[in-house]
Amino acid sequence: MxxxxxxxxxxxxxxAIDAAHPRQVLEPYLPIDRSGRVIVIGAGKAAAAMAQVVESAWQGEVTGLVVTRYGHGAPCKKIEVVEAAHPVPDAAGLAVAKRVLELISNLGEDDRVIFLLSGGGSALLALPAKGITLADKQAINKALLKSGATIAEMNCVRKHLSAIKGGRLAKACWPATVYTYAISDVPGDQATVIASGPTVGDPSTSQQALAILKRYQIEVPASVRNWLQSPESETVKPGDPILTRSHFQLIARPxxxxxxxxxxxxxxxxxxxxxxxxxxxxxxxxxxxxxxxxxxxxxxxxxxxxxxxxxxxxxxxxxxxxxxxxxxxxxxxxxxxxxxxxxxxxxxxxxxxxxxxxxxxxxxxxxxxxxxxxxxxxxxxxxxxxxxxxxxxxxxxxxxxxxxxxxxxxxxxxxxxxxxxxxxxxxxxxx
Incomplete structure (x- = not known):
């Protein structure tokens, strides 16, 4: 031969790369009505490239903020692109997560949010839950990465230690309409696992997160253990009414x-x-x-x-x-x-x-x-x-x-x- x-x-x-690139897969899934104002947020290694597609396709006013890994940015004119660390979160990821929450706070029923999600979003959009420090999340992340834990197990822990994942981003956007467009980097393409599912209901529990930490013998500070034992640490569950205006669409998968x-x-x-x-x-x-x-x-x-x-x-x-x-x-x-x-x-x-x-x-x-x-x-x-x-x-x-x-x-x-x-x-x- x-x-x-x-x-x-x-x-x-x-x-394989080209078949999953945002320029090939995103535009057909955007809303038919592309007039009017839209707020674009995003997190992941494809976030900047996805933002470029939205900018070129949207006919109305576009503003927004996306975070991607260092070196993965792309020139956008209307949507701000910030770079942060992956796979272990850093201060830049923490700062941009706070800004994203501020951007989507106090929205009304007529507002529309486009959320661009791809692999890496978990670490890049890092906002620890109440009483947990960035240093805590960094240490746990590093330990999980070395432990042999699966991506689903890692993300179960991450979302229960987060103020933004596990459906909490959709909750913050309520009552605005949210369109999430996701590129899957996880086996099974589960929406709850991709970047820890910021806009979808999460069936996993805080007790499961604790069990994963125990299984891989990962030591955690008392503040983390106390948080995971608190009812406040639970994520937004499937069927919660605040998810009725949140729409999830998978646009590319392995x-x-x-x-x-x-x-x-x-x-x-x-x-x-x-x-x-x-x-x-x-x-x-x-x-x-x-x-x-x-x-x-x-x-x-x-x-x-x-x-x-x-x-x-x-x-x-x-x-x-x-x-x-x-x-x-x-x-x-x-x-x-x-x-x-x-x-x-x-x-x-x-x-x-x-x-x-x-x-x-x-x-x-x-x-x-x-x-x-x-x-x-x-x-x-x-x-x-x-x-x-x-x-x-x-x-x-x-x-x-x-x-x-x-x-x-x-x-x-x-x-x-x-x-x-x-x-x-x-x-x-x-x-």
């Missing part, structure tokens, strides 16, 4: 990107195998992918090569070592260790926001010679995996993927290209 597998992988990653990539795969002459939106430890998810790749090569199941295995979702990393690397580098390092240079197998893993964890790369790429080249440099895949050093491993091979911020986020994207299966041996017959 004449296709360059590495070039194909880069094309597939670009297709599955859309996977389907767009599958079209590209077929055009390149490969068969796609979509595994879907996955969770779990990055290194374990990689072992499953490795097993499927071997089954395809050895037995032509569940499909024959040439093919591409595709998956999305958000894995977790339990930090045990002192190395550098996000979820995608960890996944790819584990895949490399599992396959050990299996011929004909190439892979890419990257975060669609352009940032793998807190590093400067989106992800990395693996080729059949990655394992051998690393060993020649004195690098052991298993040892580097023990040290959570996926970034260092692929940096040494010059195989990191650097895209810079993409200004969208449907979470992780993984593609494994399998070029061909070895010729099957013909069984020998007895004479």
């Amino acid at each position: 004449s296709v360059d597998p590495q070039h194909l992988l880069h094309q597939l990653f670009a297709t 599955q859309q990107s996977l389907e767009a990539v599958a079209v590209k795969v077929r055009k390149a002459g490969f068969s796609p195998l979509i595994l879907g939106d996955l969770e779990g430890e990055a290194r374990d998810v990689a072992k499953v992918h490795a097993g499927i790749a071997r089954q395809i090569i050895q037995h032509g199941q569940p499909l024959s090569a040439p093919c591409v295995i595709l998956s999305a979702g958000e894995t977790t990393v339990t930090v045990r070592g002192n190395g550098r690397g996000g979820r995608n580098a960890e996944f790819l390092l584990s895949l490399t260790d599992s396959l050990k240079g299996l011929p004909g197998v190439y892979a890419l893993a990257g975060d669609t926001d352009g940032i793998d964890g807190s590093e400067d790369n989106a992800g990395a790429i693996m080729t059949p010679d990655s394992y051998g080249r690393a060993e020649a440099l004195g690098l052991s895949a298993s040892d580097e995996l023990d040290n959570n050093n996926g970034y260092g491993y692929f940096a040494a091979l010059d195989d990191l993927i650097i895209t810079e911020p993409t200004r969208t986020n449907v979470n992780d994207f993984r593609a494994i290209v399998i070029l061909e299966s070895p010729e099957k041996e013909c069984p020998e017959h007895d004479a």
